[in-house]
Amino acid sequence: MDTDQEIMQTEIIIIGNELISGRKRDLNAWYASGCLLSHGLEVSEITTVGDNYDTLSSVLRAAVGRSHFIIVTGGLGPTEDDLTTEIVSKALGRPLFLDETVLDHIKENAEKSGLNWSPSLEKLARLPRGATILDPKGEMCGFSLSEGDSLLYFLPGVPEQMRELMRGFVVPDILRRYRPANIPWHRTLKVYGLSESHIAETFKDLSDELKGVMFGFYPCFPENHITITVRGKNEVEVERESTRAEENIRKLLGPYIFASDDKTMEVIVGESLMERKMTLSVAESCTGGLIGHRLTSISGSSLYFERGVIVYSNRSKVEMLGVKQQTIDSYGAVSDEAVREMAEGIRKIAKTDMGLAVTGIAGPLGGTEDKPVGTVFIGFSVDGNVFSGQYRFSGERDKIKLNTSEMALDWVRRYLNGHSFIPGV
Amino acid sequence: MDTDQEIMQTEIIIIGNELISGRKRDLNAWYASGCLLSHGLEVSEITTVGDNYDTLSSVLRAAVGRSHFIIVTGGLGPTEDDLTTEIVSKALGRPLFLDETVLDHIKENAEKSGLNWSPSLEKLARLPRGATILDPKGEMCGFSLSEGDSLLYFLPGVPEQMRELMRGFVVPDILRRYRPANIPWHRTLKVYGLSESHIAETFKDLSDELKGVMFGFYPCFPENHITITVRGKNEVEVERESTRAEENIRKLLGPYIFASDDKTMEVIVGESLMERKMTLSVAESCTGGLIGHRLTSISGSSLYFERGVIVYSNRSKVEMLGVKQQTIDSYGAVSDEAVREMAEGIRKIAKTDMGLAVTGIAGPLGGTEDKPVGTVFIGFSVDGNVFSGQYRFSGERDKIKLNTSEMALDWVRRYLNGHSFIPGV
Numbered sequence: 001m002d003t004d005q006e007i008m009q010t011e012i013i014i015i016g017n018e019l020i021s022g023r024k025r026d027l028n029a030w031y032a033s034g035c036l037l038s039h040g041l042e043v044s045e046i047t048t049v050g051d052n053y054d055t056l057s058s059v060l061r062a063a064v065g066r067s068h069f070i071i072v073t074g075g076l077g078p079t080e081d082d083l084t085t086e087i088v089s090k091a092l093g094r095p096l097f098l099d100e101t102v103l104d105h106i107k108e109n110a111e112k113s114g115l116n117w118s119p120s121l122e123k124l125a126r127l128p129r130g131a132t133i134l135d136p137k138g139e140m141c142g143f144s145l146s147e148g149d150s151l152l153y154f155l156p157g158v159p160e161q162m163r164e165l166m167r168g169f170v171v172p173d174i175l176r177r178y179r180p181a182n183i184p185w186h187r188t189l190k191v192y193g194l195s196e197s198h199i200a201e202t203f204k205d206l207s208d209e210l211k212g213v214m215f216g217f218y219p220c221f222p223e224n225h226i227t228i229t230v231r232g233k234n235e236v237e238v239e240r241e242s243t244r245a246e247e248n249i250r251k252l253l254g255p256y257i258f259a260s261d262d263k264t265m266e267v268i269v270g271e272s273l274m275e276r277k278m279t280l281s282v283a284e285s286c287t288g289g290l291i292g293h294r295l296t297s298i299s300g301s302s303l304y305f306e307r308g309v310i311v312y313s314n315r316s317k318v319e320m321l322g323v324k325q326q327t328i329d330s331y332g333a334v335s336d337e338a339v340r341e342m343a344e345g346i347r348k349i350a351k352t353d354m355g356l357a358v359t360g361i362a363g364p365l366g367g368t369e370d371k372p373v374g375t376v377f378i379g380f381s382v383d384g385n386v387f388s389g390q391y392r393f394s395g396e397r398d399k400i401k402l403n404t405s406e407m408a409l410d411w412v413r414r415y416l417n418g419h420s421f422i423p424g425v
Numbered sequence: 426m427d428t429d430q431e432i433m434q435t436e437i438i439i440i441g442n443e444l445i446s447g448r449k450r451d452l453n454a455w456y457a458s459g460c461l462l463s464h465g466l467e468v469s470e471i472t473t474v475g476d477n478y479d480t481l482s483s484v485l486r487a488a489v490g491r492s493h494f495i496i497v498t499g500g501l502g503p504t505e506d507d508l509t510t511e512i513v514s515k516a517l518g519r520p521l522f523l524d525e526t527v528l529d530h531i532k533e534n535a536e537k538s539g540l541n542w543s544p545s546l547e548k549l550a551r552l553p554r555g556a557t558i559l560d561p562k563g564e565m566c567g568f569s570l571s572e573g574d575s576l577l578y579f580l581p582g583v584p585e586q587m588r589e590l591m592r593g594f595v596v597p598d599i600l601r602r603y604r605p606a607n608i609p610w611h612r613t614l615k616v617y618g619l620s621e622s623h624i625a626e627t628f629k630d631l632s633d634e635l636k637g638v639m640f641g642f643y644p645c646f647p648e649n650h651i652t653i654t655v656r657g658k659n660e661v662e663v664e665r666e667s668t669r670a671e672e673n674i675r676k677l678l679g680p681y682i683f684a685s686d687d688k689t690m691e692v693i694v695g696e697s698l699m700e701r702k703m704t705l706s707v708a709e710s711c712t713g714g715l716i717g718h719r720l721t722s723i724s725g726s727s728l729y730f731e732r733g734v735i736v737y738s739n740r741s742k743v744e745m746l747g748v749k750q751q752t753i754d755s756y757g758a759v760s761d762e763a764v765r766e767m768a769e770g771i772r773k774i775a776k777t778d779m780g781l782a783v784t785g786i787a788g789p790l791g792g793t794e795d796k797p798v799g800t801v802f803i804g805f806s807v808d809g810n811v812f813s814g815q816y817r818f819s820g821e822r823d824k825i826k827l828n829t830s831e832m833a834l835d836w837v838r839r840y841l842n843g844h845s846f847i848p849g850v
Contacts, residue, residue, distance in 0.1 A: 017641055020468045022459020023613070023652065024643065025450065029473065034447020043445045044480050046473035048454065055469050062487075079625040079642040080632060110622075113819065120625040158644055160820075216448050227448060282735075288721025289714030292735040296713025299789055299822055307741035310707075310717040310733030312726075316775065320732070320745070350741065364724055397724055 008178050009067040010041050013059060015074035015084055016157055017050040027159045028073045035166055040180030041069070051075055051083045057091030064092075064150045069174055071166075074157030076140060078120045084154065085126060092147055094128035102133060102141055109139065134169040142169065151177070185230040185242045189249060190259045192223050192410055193422040199224055202252050213245045221395075222403040223265075255419035258410065265409045266294040272416040273304040280412065281350030282308040283321055283342040285333065286360035286376065290405045306350045311342070321345030334359050336377055340386050343379030354415075355381040358408050360391075362400045376404045378424075380411050387411070391424040433603050434492040435466050438484060439473040440499035440509055441582055446475075452584045453498045460591055465605030466494070476500055476508045482516030489517075489575045494599055496591075499582030501565060503545045509579065510551060517572055519553035527558060527566055534564065559594040567594065576602070610655040610667045614674060615684045617648050617835055618847040624649055627677050638670045647828040648690075680844035683835065690834045691719040697841040698729035705837065706775030707733040708746055708767040710758065711785035711801065715830045731775045736767070746770030759784050761802055765811050768804030779840075780806040783833050785816075787825045801829045803849075805836050812836070816849040 012032050018024040026048065033043040044067070049055045051074075063070045075084030089096050103125035110117055127133075127143055131154075134142035140156040142165045153170045155162045191199065196219050207215060216227035228245050232238035250257060259268050273280060282291050282305075292308035295301050309320050314333050317323040323341040331337040339359050347355025360376030367373035374393040379386065393403040411421050437457050443449040451473065458468040469492070474480045476499075488495045500509030514521050528550035535542055552558075552568055556579075559567035565581040567590045578595045580587045616624065621644050628640060641652035653670050657663035675682060684693045698705060707716050707730075717733035720726050734745050739758050742748040748766040756762040764784050772780025785801030792798035799818040804811065818828040836846050 018643055018652070019455075020458050020471060021462050022455055022457075025452075025455045027450070030444075030447055030450045032447075033445050037446045044475070044477070045484070046445060048471035048473075050469070052469070059470070077625075077642070077644075078622045080628065081641055116623075118622050118626045120629070121622055158646075160646075160824075216443065218443075218449055284714070284717075286721075287718070288726075288730075289709070289717025289733055289735065292709075292714025292737075293712070293718045293826075296711075296735070296737065296787075297823060297826070299787075301713075302737055305713075306738050307745070308714055308735035308737070309745075310714065310721070310735070312717075312721065312733070313731050316732035319774070320734075349744070362721075362724075398722060401718075401722070 008041065008069060008180075010036060010043050010069040011045040011047070011063055011067045011071070012043055013056075013063060013070065013072045014046065014048040014157075015051060015056060015072065016048075017081070019048050019074075020050045028155075028157065028162050031159065031163055032071050032073070032166055035163075035171060036071075036174075037184070038186060039171055039175060040183035041174065051081055051087075053083070053087050053090070056084070056087045060088065060091050060152075064147050064152070067150060068178070070150055070152045071155065071170065072152060073155045073162050076124070076142070076154060076156045077158075078118075078123050082123070085123075085128060088145070088152075088154070089128040092128065092145070094130055094145070096126045096128060098122070099125050099127050099131075099133070101136065102127070105136065105141070134165050134173075138165065140165070144170075144173070182231065182234075182238075185228075185232075185238050187228045187242065187246060188261050189226045189228070189246070189253075189257050190220075190223050190263075191226060191253060191256050192258050192265070192406060194224065194253065194256050196224055199226065199253075206248055206252065210241070210245050210248065212241050221399060222406050255414060255417070258413060265406055265413065266298055269409050269412050269416075270295070270298045270301055270304065272413060274300075276416060278354060278416070279304050279306050279350075279352040280354045280356060281306045281346045281352040282408075283346040283355065283357040284308060284310050285312060285317070285342075285358060286362045287358050287401050287405045287408070288312065290401055291356070291358070291408055294405055294409065306352045307346075309346060317342060321349070332371070334361055334371055334375060334377060336388050336390060339377035339379035340381075340388050341379075343381040343388070344386055347381040353382065354412065355379075356408055356412060357381075358404050360393075360400070360404055362397045362404075364397060374400050376400070376407075378404075378408050378411060380415065382415060387421065389421060389424040433466065433494060433605075435461060435468050435494040436470040436472070436488055436492045436496070437468055438481075438488060438495065438497045439471065439582075440476060440481060440497065441473075442475040442506070444473050444475075444499075453580075453582065453587050456584065456588055457496050457498070457591055460588075460596060461496075461599075462609070464596055464600060465608040466599065467609075476506055478508070478512050478515070481509070481512050485513065485516050485577075489572050489577070492575060493603070495575055495577045496580065496595065497577060498580045498587050501549070501567070501579060501581045502583075503543075503548055507548075510548075510553065513570070513577075513579070514553040517553065517570070519555055519570070521551045522554060523547070524550050524552050524556075524558070526561065527552070530561065530566070559590055559598075563590065565590070569595075569598070607657060607659070607663070610653075610657075610663050612653045612667070612671060613686050614651045614653070614671070614678075614682050615645075615648050615688075615690075616651060616678060616681050617683050617690065617831060619649065619678065619681050621649055624651065624678075631673055631677065635666070635670050635673065637666050646824060647831050680839060680842065683838055690831060690838065691723055694834050694837050694841075695720070695723045695726055695729060697838060699725075701841060703779060703841070704729050704731050704775075704777040705779045705781060706731045706771045706777040707833075708771040708780065708782040709733060709735050710737060710742070710767075710783060711787045712783050712826050712830045712833070713737065715826050716781070716783070716833055719830055719834065731777045732771075734771060742767060746774070757796070759786055759796055759800060759802060761813050761815060764802035764804035765806075765813050766804075768806040768813070769811055772806040778807065779837065780804075781833055781837060782806075783829050785818075785825070785829055787822045787829075789822060799825050801825070801832075803829075803833050803836060805833075805840065807840060812840075812846065814846060814849040
């Protein structure tokens with residue numbers, strides 16, 4: 001194998017009994033392959049196996065015969081079902097040794113976290129001969145091994161630890177050895193409020209027009225994500241093609257595109273509020289705190305998010321927000337009238353620029369003929385106006401909660417950016 | 426290969442460019458392996474490849490050499506990137522033929538759905554020689570092939586279609602040929618408040634004692650899940666072994682086990698509250714609504730969850746909960762004194778049996794030497810008492826929020842079940 005050649009074969013091996021028994025869905029292959037591709041390295045094969053000596057060793061040996069870079073995750077922990085190191089040691093004929101530096105580091109870590117030292121932790125410092133530690137200061141160190149023309153990277157299965165090592169150590173190490181000739185240009189545009197088939201229809205002509213551009217469509221409830229990939233001979237060409245593609249899509253879908261790449265709806269709402277130096281409070285009934293949770297997932301959100309109330313009972317709506325008992329008696333707590341009073345109420349008591357409110361029937365119980373499960377009202381009090389709207393969302397309870405929170409946040413985003421709201425039923 | 430032997434090797438091959446590029450997370454391997462296991466068939470290996478001739482044909486040939494049952498999904502559609510049938514035909518030396526029955530069925534289907542007949546649909550009726558249709562009346566028919574001692578099942582990649590064929594045709598077909606001697610018994614026990622290495626230590630002796638039992642350990646932040654698998658010769662033995670194993674673990678880990686199998690912390694808390702006919706209200710600062718969101722993810726939670734407040738600003742703590750301004754001035758909003766007043770305050774205004782409160786520094790900003798990021802206070806007002814405790818959680822903002830919500834809910838669970846709280850720092 002020659003590192004000068006155009007494409008270096010890369011593969012991933014995922015280890016874990018829980019993953020071949022349907023008990024858990026893998027996150028690591030998905031993350032690792034995306035991470036590698038964003039640096040121009042295409043994965044040819046992903047193999048998932050249990051913590052089993054025979055299968056894993058034959059998979060390891062087959063991979064060593066055909067791939068330059070092999071990412072292996074899982075089975076590095078302290079429990080007795082963590083067998084990767086032991087199997088690697090036997091399969092590749094490399095006896096284990098106790099790495100004193102790693103041992104000291106693990107002891108230090110345990111002390112810092114106030115954990116008692118337990119002998120099972122010593123296992124983490126036993127490595128196959130020839131292993132090189134990836135992150136000497138990490139919670140889990142990981143290691144690499146060179147075998148024939150292959151480089152194997154062994155990472156823990158815990159997604160956070162795996163990702164940290166992948167980003168911080170594996171990818172930089174690979175790129176030091178092999179720099180892909182051209183890195184495909186990638187962008188994800190996030191859309192809310194349009195169905196997948198509507199988007200597909202819109203793209204029909206566009207795909208013919210933009211020949212060198214690859215589009216991908218991925219529903220990511222309640223959003224739809226569109227990926228644009230451009231592979232060009234040179235940077236100028238890639239720049240031109242990708243700009244043209246993105247501009248075209250933005251022209252077609254306009255304000256339905258709310259963010260690109262890693263940004264989320266709550267990040268965009270937070271940025272827009274910060275920019276305009278405005279503050280927000282929320283009154284949540286059917287979402288039960290989800291809107292507050294999403295807003296406060298952003299560091300620094302206390303600058304624009306003042307407070308929220310989760311008014312789950314009718315009494316709490318009356319007592320905390322000043323919703324009139326008569327409104328609830330006449331129209332119900334899930335009504336246009338109630339949600340407007342909720343939005344006004346929370347804005348006034350919180351003394352914020354905006355008050356956002358939601359009430360609805362998340363189900364599966366509580367629906368009526370008139371207001372079936374999924375009926376949701378959104379209210380928004382701002383700049384002397386109160387806006388409100390009714391929606392009918394489908395799906396299970398968690399989907400209705402998520403869609404409601406997304407629509408409510410989208411109202412704030414659209415208001416702050418001068419777009420009209422997505423109309424309801 | 427002999428169908429009378431104890432275990433029949435089964436594997437899964439998943440085809441799709443989107444799955445080896447991190448653009449999409451696979452659902453089919455996860456479903457198929459769980460489905461097979463529930464019928465006693467263990468999957469030894471899952472391979473994921475792109476729509477690529479070389480890779481797929483070598484993967485197919487390797488699988489035929491080692492496995493009895495091979496489930497292949499993806500690449501059976503009408504578009505030009507659906508290459509599975511063609512690759513199979515070449516790799517296994519079986520020329521394609523046009524199956525007239527399938528062709529008629531597809532034409533009929535297209536007519537029914539009001540679709541125009543397009544020649545690309547004819548592709549769906551071209552099958553490798555020797556193929557047997559799985560579902561002659563399905564939207565997608567699927568097919569099986571017998572090759573040497575192996576049986577290959579080819580299914581579409583669309584999850585709903587794949588699942589229908591799996592349940593309705595593949596599993597019944599396999600069970601006609603091979604009836605597993607015993608179906609393994611499975612249980613997951615969920616633990617909160619003990620580290621993985623602590624659990625490993627605890628299990629050291631247990632594993633020796635319970636020889637026929639297989640344990641799995643899965644960190645699932647902030648919880649740790651322990652799976653128990655028992656494979657016995659007969660039902661009586663399995664019953665005896667599994668009961669003994671579960672009893673032993675429960676004796677060792679006691680109240681740290683909060684739920685089993687599919688139940689979550691919020692389900693358990695809800696059930697305990699319902700059982701004792703008690704009501705709860707929450708005051709959240711650093712969790713920002715997450716506790717309310719988790720509680721209200723359960724249908725029927727309005728029976729025990731009355732209201733919540735997300736008191737993100739100091740002013741809201743004073744105005745809504747009656748926390749004394751002097752308490753905040755003297756001790757800070759993140760303090761034992763403040764959280765006790767919050768818990769008392771929310772219980773009183775909501776008139777619930779219990780008031781639960783959290784305040785803390787979720788970071789990454791806002792930490793001080795005295796109260797670093799991760800410092801969290803929990804307060805709990807119930808039956809004339811106010812309990813409070815201080816914790817120091819590690820990790821990023823989202824982990825601190827999640828851990829705080831879990832610990833707060835665990836206080837309610839432990840109180841209702843007569844256990845002492847997990848002590849803090």
